[in-house]
Amino acid sequence: MARQQRTQVGIIGAGPAGLLLARLLKLNGIDSVILEARSRIYVEARIRAGVLEHGTVKLLEEAGVAERLHREGLVHEGVELGLDGGRFRIDLAGLTDKTITVYGQSEVVQDLIAARLAGDGPIVWEAADVALHDCETDRPRLTYRADGVDHELACDFIAGCDGFRGVSRSSVPASRLRSYEQDYPFGWLGILADVPPCSEELIYASHPRGFALASMRSPTRSRYYIQCGRDEALEDWPDDRLWDELKRRLGPDVAPHVTTGPALEKSITGLHSFVCLPMRHGRLFLAGDSAHIVPPTGAKGLNLAASDIHYLSQALVSHYARNDSTLLGAYSDQASARVWKAERFSWWLTLLMHKVHPEGSFAEQMQRAEIAYLLSSPAGQTVFAENYVGLPF
Numbered sequence: 001m002a003r004q005q006r007t008q009v010g011i012i013g014a015g016p017a018g019l020l021l022a023r024l025l026k027l028n029g030i031d032s033v034i035l036e037a038r039s040r041i042y043v044e045a046r047i048r049a050g051v052l053e054h055g056t057v058k059l060l061e062e063a064g065v066a067e068r069l070h071r072e073g074l075v076h077e078g079v080e081l082g083l084d085g086g087r088f089r090i091d092l093a094g095l096t097d098k099t100i101t102v103y104g105q106s107e108v109v110q111d112l113i114a115a116r117l118a119g120d121g122p123i124v125w126e127a128a129d130v131a132l133h134d135c136e137t138d139r140p141r142l143t144y145r146a147d148g149v150d151h152e153l154a155c156d157f158i159a160g161c162d163g164f165r166g167v168s169r170s171s172v173p174a175s176r177l178r179s180y181e182q183d184y185p186f187g188w189l190g191i192l193a194d195v196p197p198c199s200e201e202l203i204y205a206s207h208p209r210g211f212a213l214a215s216m217r218s219p220t221r222s223r224y225y226i227q228c229g230r231d232e233a234l235e236d237w238p239d240d241r242l243w244d245e246l247k248r249r250l251g252p253d254v255a256p257h258v259t260t261g262p263a264l265e266k267s268i269t270g271l272h273s274f275v276c277l278p279m280r281h282g283r284l285f286l287a288g289d290s291a292h293i294v295p296p297t298g299a300k301g302l303n304l305a306a307s308d309i310h311y312l313s314q315a316l317v318s319h320y321a322r323n324d325s326t327l328l329g330a331y332s333d334q335a336s337a338r339v340w341k342a343e344r345f346s347w348w349l350t351l352l353m354h355k356v357h358p359e360g361s362f363a364e365q366m367q368r369a370e371i372a373y374l375l376s377s378p379a380g381q382t383v384f385a386e387n388y389v390g391l392p393f
Contacts, residue, residue, distance in 0.1 A: 002143065002150040007033045009316065010142045010155035012130060013162035014043055014123055016105060017288035017305040019112035021159055023063045024313040026120040030320055033153055034116070035127040035144055037162070044113065047192060047265050048105035050217050051202070051299035053390025054098040056306040065111045073103035074216070079388065081353075081375065082205030082212075083368075085251035088375045089201070095378075095385040102202075104217045105302050124151075132158060132171040136282035156283070159312065161305075163289040164274070172281040182347070184271040184295065186210070186354060189228040191242055191266050195259040197222045198250070204297075204353055205250050206371060211354040212249035213297075214258075222259075225296075227354050230270045239263055271295040273347055275339060278332040285312055285331060292339050297353065298346035303390055304339055310393045311335045338391060345387040 009025060011018045014036035022032045036043060052060075052073070060066040077093035079100075093099050116123060124146050133141040135158060142153040160168025169177070197216035205212040210227035217223055224246050228237070239262065247255035274293040279286045288305030311334045315327035327334075352370055357363035374380045 002152040004152045004154070005033070006154040007031050008156050008320070009159060010140070010153050010157070011035070011159045011161055012132075012142070012168050013160070013166060013288075013290075014038075014109075014113070014125075015161060015163065015288065015305070016108055016112065016302055017309055018159065018161035019109065019116060020059070020063060020306060021161065021287065021309045021313055023065065023112060023115055023120060024309065025316060027063065028313075028317045028321065030316060032121055034121070034123045035130055035142065035153075036123060036125055037127055037130065038125070040113065040123075040125050044106060044110050046106060046109070049296070049299060049302040050102055050104045050215065050223060051303075052101045052103055052108075053299075053303040053306075054100065055310075055390045055393050056303045057101050059306050059310055059393075060108070060111075063112075063115075065108075065115050068107070068111055069101065069103050072107070072218070073101040074218070076100050076102060076201050078201050080199065080201055080203045081371070082203055082207075082251055082254070083371050083375070085253065087203065087251070087253060090381050090385055090388075092385045092389050095382045096389050098389040100299075100389055102216060108302070130167050132160075132168065132284060135171070135284040138283065140283045157316065158284045160284055160286045160290045161288050164293055166290050168284065169276060169286055169290045172284065176281055177276055177278075179274065179276045181272065181274040184273075184350060184354075185230065185356075186227050187230045187232070187268050187270045188225045188296065189232070189234075189237055189242065189266075189268050190223065190225045191239070192217070192221065192223050192264045193261040194220060194264060195222050195261040196220055198254055198257040198259070203250060203254060204349075205254075206353045206355075207249040207251070208355065208359060209245070209249055212246055214246075214250060214254065228268060230268075232268060234266060234268060237266070239266075242266075269296070271297075271350060273343055275336070275343060277336055279308070279335055280328075280332045285328075287312055287335075291335075292343065294343055294346040295350045297350040298342065298388070300342040300346050304342050307338050307393050308335045338393070341387075341391055
């Protein structure tokens with residue numbers, strides 16, 4: 001017989017979305033249990049995004065987990081775009097009075113886990129066979145297996161924060177969901193290395209051979225990406241070839257400042273846009289990658305998860321503190337309105353900066369003209385900056 005337990009909110013997934021939701025709920029006196037399919041070591045070591053929007057930083061401050069972020073994070077007031085080997089800086093702070101902060105997602109997760117385990121409530125690591133039940137009733141349940149024992153968790157609500165391939169969204173009848181998606185005909189080859197960054201700010205470079213991005217995780221750890229074919233193999237990209245290609249695409253002004261070194265991590269990722277609506281099914285609420293995916297070009301994935309949690313946590317607090325479920329009913333519409341705007345920016349920036357069209361074609365010339373206009377227009381740069389630092393929650 002399954003061991004039975006009860007909580008107010010059952011959370012599936014110990015990524016940024018699930019952990020941040022649990023933290024914000026606890027600060028408002030709402031209990032939760034987090035079920036995570038992976039081990040703590042795996043979750044804390046996952047290499048993911050590293051750019052935090054202004055609003056995401058404020059939300060982490062509200063959650064009381066921003067002390068190390070402010071001590072170690074790198075505040076950036078601008079970002080650079082590269083075209084034909086030249087560089088142009090967009091003044092994010094000057095145009096919006098806001099900044100971004102470079103701080104790895106793995107660091108955010110570690111901070112949230114530490115806060116959780118300091119007394120906020122349990123995380124069930126390596127929870128197997130997680131299943132959702134009775135989501136359309138007022139008594140939803142989660143069942144799972146841990147340490148060889150079957151468990152049943154009764155909840156008031158369930159938050160599905162378990163990612164694109166998680167069990168939450170797949171538990172909703174297909175007839176109740178509508179999906180919108182687009183695959184891009186290229187991928188990103190990324191390398192993480194313990195070498196100093198080549199620039200104090202991020203560089204997005206458009207080159208005839210393909211896109212390149214110079215980023216970082218700290219003053220001594222760099223993250224670089226280059227556009228590649230979706231079906232290329234890592235074996236075809238030894239470190240020396242990757243470094244040479246990166247320098248070529250970043251251009252002669254940047255190449256001398258690129259310090260090379262052995263890869264700590266190297267991967268090829270396909271680019272994909274995806275939105276699934278509605279983000280609510282009965283008492284199940286989807287958040288983060290379980291409901292939407294963006295290409296990494298706009299640095300919106302983690303930040304969209306944070307904005308979802310802003311809306312969902314407010315809705316749950318309103319329900320428990322004031323017996324008002326209005327925000328729960330509005331959650332999907334509120335969250336998805338911001339999701340679509342971030343999807344648009346990520347889609348636009350992806351198509352703007354990558355090699356998409358045949359060389360010499362009309363479409364390629366239009367792409368170059370779009371970049372040239374952006375670099376010459378203060379109004380265009382303001383639109384870019386507003387979206388890059390993050391639209392208001």
